[in-house]
Amino acid sequence: MAEKKKMTGYPSIDKPWLKYYSEEALKAPLPEATLYQYIWGNNKDYLSEIALEYYGAKISYGKLFENIKNAADAFYSLGVREGDIVTIMSMHTPETIYAIYALNYIGAVANMVYMTLTETEILATLEHTDSKLFLVLDSALDRIEAIKDRLHCPVIVLGISDSMPLHIKLGYTMKARPKAHNLCHWRDFLSRGNNALMATNHAASAIIVYTSGTTGEPKGVVLSNDNINALVYQCSISGKGYRRKETFLNNIPPFFGYGVSMVHLSLSYGIDMTLHLEISPEAIAKGIAKVKPNHYAGGTPILDPLMRTITGDMSWMLNFTGGGDGISPEKEKEINQFLKDRGSPSKYCIGYGMSECVSVACMQQNHVYKSGSVGLPLPLTNIKIVDPETGLELPFGETGEMCFSSPNTMVGYYRNPKETDKIIHTDTDGTRWLHTGDLGYVDSDGYIFYKGRIKRIFVTAGKNGDIINKIFPQRIEDFFENQPDVEKCGVIVVPDKVSINTPIAFLKLKNKKEDIIDATAKFRTAMEEALPDHLWAKEIYILDSMPLTQNGKIDYRALEKFAEEKQSV
Numbered sequence: 001m002a003e004k005k006k007m008t009g010y011p012s013i014d015k016p017w018l019k020y021y022s023e024e025a026l027k028a029p030l031p032e033a034t035l036y037q038y039i040w041g042n043n044k045d046y047l048s049e050i051a052l053e054y055y056g057a058k059i060s061y062g063k064l065f066e067n068i069k070n071a072a073d074a075f076y077s078l079g080v081r082e083g084d085i086v087t088i089m090s091m092h093t094p095e096t097i098y099a100i101y102a103l104n105y106i107g108a109v110a111n112m113v114y115m116t117l118t119e120t121e122i123l124a125t126l127e128h129t130d131s132k133l134f135l136v137l138d139s140a141l142d143r144i145e146a147i148k149d150r151l152h153c154p155v156i157v158l159g160i161s162d163s164m165p166l167h168i169k170l171g172y173t174m175k176a177r178p179k180a181h182n183l184c185h186w187r188d189f190l191s192r193g194n195n196a197l198m199a200t201n202h203a204a205s206a207i208i209v210y211t212s213g214t215t216g217e218p219k220g221v222v223l224s225n226d227n228i229n230a231l232v233y234q235c236s237i238s239g240k241g242y243r244r245k246e247t248f249l250n251n252i253p254p255f256f257g258y259g260v261s262m263v264h265l266s267l268s269y270g271i272d273m274t275l276h277l278e279i280s281p282e283a284i285a286k287g288i289a290k291v292k293p294n295h296y297a298g299g300t301p302i303l304d305p306l307m308r309t310i311t312g313d314m315s316w317m318l319n320f321t322g323g324g325d326g327i328s329p330e331k332e333k334e335i336n337q338f339l340k341d342r343g344s345p346s347k348y349c350i351g352y353g354m355s356e357c358v359s360v361a362c363m364q365q366n367h368v369y370k371s372g373s374v375g376l377p378l379p380l381t382n383i384k385i386v387d388p389e390t391g392l393e394l395p396f397g398e399t400g401e402m403c404f405s406s407p408n409t410m411v412g413y414y415r416n417p418k419e420t421d422k423i424i425h426t427d428t429d430g431t432r433w434l435h436t437g438d439l440g441y442v443d444s445d446g447y448i449f450y451k452g453r454i455k456r457i458f459v460t461a462g463k464n465g466d467i468i469n470k471i472f473p474q475r476i477e478d479f480f481e482n483q484p485d486v487e488k489c490g491v492i493v494v495p496d497k498v499s500i501n502t503p504i505a506f507l508k509l510k511n512k513k514e515d516i517i518d519a520t521a522k523f524r525t526a527m528e529e530a531l532p533d534h535l536w537a538k539e540i541y542i543l544d545s546m547p548l549t550q551n552g553k554i555d556y557r558a559l560e561k562f563a564e565e566k567q568s569v
Helices: 017-019 021-025 035-043 061-079 094-106 119-130 138-150 166-176 225-239 257-268 280-289 299-310 329-341 417-423 473-481 516-530 558-569
Strands: 050-054 059-060 085-089 109-112 133-137 157-158 205-211 219-224 247-248 274-275 294-300 319-323 348-352 384-386 398-405 423-424 433-443 449-453 456-463 469-472 486-496 500-509 539-543
Touching: 035 061, 035 094, 035 205, 035 257, 050 094, 059 061, 061 094, 085 094, 085 119, 094 109, 094 133, 094 157, 094 257, 094 280, 109 348, 109 516, 119 138, 133 138, 138 157, 157 294, 205 225, 205 257, 205 274, 219 257, 225 257, 247 280, 257 274, 257 294, 294 299, 299 423, 329 348, 384 433, 417 423, 417 433, 456 500, 469 500, 473 486, 473 500, 473 516, 486 558, 500 516, 516 539, 539 558
Parallel strands: 050 274, 085 109, 085 133, 109 205, 133 157, 247 274, 247 294, 294 319, 319 348, 500 539
Antiparallel strands: 050 059, 205 219, 384 398, 398 433, 423 433, 433 449, 456 469, 486 500
């Protein structure tokens, strides 16, 4: 009889979660391929099967690879080579997906930026990355028109309607009333083909996505082929049971690590992925009811609309994965009962992750599920909980900062080694630990329980109700504290019926000379000129003194109470 392993009481050493994974899965080698090579190798014998669906149009794997190769040839003819960076500001349209994999075919890097960037931010990003080309969705062309004389690289326009069926495309074109922009369109770009050379370095950088973290300003998260392949491979062996010809509905834009990884996961395993661009919670719920996907992954705002929309059988929903904002025990119980009552074998499986590890580090599974947790570490991922003050590892059950070691941990922040060194610490044995800045603990079974943010990040919706961005209070605070008249700024985020969450700013001035109304108007004007609109504070309050905790930090709970009192008046 084998001797029972002696427990030390520390998660990173005992790894109790490994008992939930098969020995075969834990010993299987990671993929050694570029992103393009991985999806080609897994689908080359199934070219007639459906890869993408877009407003009813069905795109086979054969057509997918044909479009990728045509785009790679076009990029190559314009001088894009291995290691070059091309910036893409777009949603998850088929053309965007072709572009990402075409760049990967060459060995170039796709720099995925938010659709909400201002003109100034666009110029700064293109210059900072020395981008060879700029691909932009046609819905953002007005911003590009305003700065096109200052762009140092060619612009390729991606049409949101390019892959739509003809009857929908005509209706969209009439509704959109496109302006005449003197820029190269995707279809014209594709006519410039040349024989591109295929890159094979799977360790090379492939994608840049952006996050703000604790410092506020966006940082480029550099992800390699190996990082992204490791993530989707771990998901495939974790027990989710993805199978060829199953269906997936994707509403996550590709400028999020989660969006990139969900596209790659679906295409890697022969899944038929519906691209759903209408990303308000109500529209997503209607889309799920219509498509009836086997797999869906999205945030908690979808839950109530979904439960209002679907009344019949849901046995088709095999995996319903959640993330983003936390979920209350009551809501978790409610959604799981909803799924069970409608015949779904899935639970609402919460996960946890960040862009710095592509998207996911741990998640619940239907067959290994513990209420209230964010699941188990992925099969090839380790976790330790450290004391934020001392950095020492804590035992099971004690709350501290969650740190992950995983093959999907980023290469680093783009041209920012200082910030990289702040978040990734390397042990004497060479193990790289990603410090999340978030609190949690691990129980003796290996389940992770998330307990709150050290860094504060909140989901927010766009003007049309589309959940397309995040609020980083630290960035707003940094902006106001750089104003010459401001001594201190505290920003809280409160629920909002229109935008889900909205920021409120509290300012303490250095010298209170101006009229409060005049000062508030001045700060609002400065804020709206400098920050993207999803970071605009809904209210700006000027305080005589900033409430502080006993250790001298801003008392955000006191600010939240102040805001509640103001709103109740």
